[in-house]
Amino acid sequence: MQITDNEILHIAKLARLKLADNEIQSYKKNLQEIIDFTETINKIDTNNIGETIGVNENYNVFRKDEIKQESNKEELLANAPSQDEGMFRIPKVIN
Numbered sequence: 001m002q003i004t005d006n007e008i009l010h011i012a013k014l015a016r017l018k019l020a021d022n023e024i025q026s027y028k029k030n031l032q033e034i035i036d037f038t039e040t041i042n043k044i045d046t047n048n049i050g051e052t053i054g055v056n057e058n059y060n061v062f063r064k065d066e067i068k069q070e071s072n073k074e075e076l077l078a079n080a081p082s083q084d085e086g087m088f089r090i091p092k093v094i095n
Contacts, residue, residue, distance in 0.1 A: 001039070003031050003032050003035065005024055005028065008027050008028050009024070011031075012027070
């Protein structure tokens with residue numbers, strides 16, 4: 001399929017592009033290369049190729065969900081720049 005100058009101008013109008021005369025040939029060449037590539041892709045026989053969801057057979061590996069006592073409350077609050085009644089105190093963020 002060959003692209004004409006009129007088709008380029010029509011596409012430019014739809015895209016609300018104002019092309020200069022010297023740009024028409026450049027756009028025409030680029031669009032023609034894209035169409036030629038898609039025609040090449042369309043010729044490939046994919047009848048014996050199965051569906052592919054990913055490039056390999058990996059799947060998500062999750063760690064076992066275990067409850068751990070990492071730190072006590074006093075140790076955690078020791079890192080707080082400010083605390084109040086056993087909780088982190090932060091600056092007001094809403095007026």
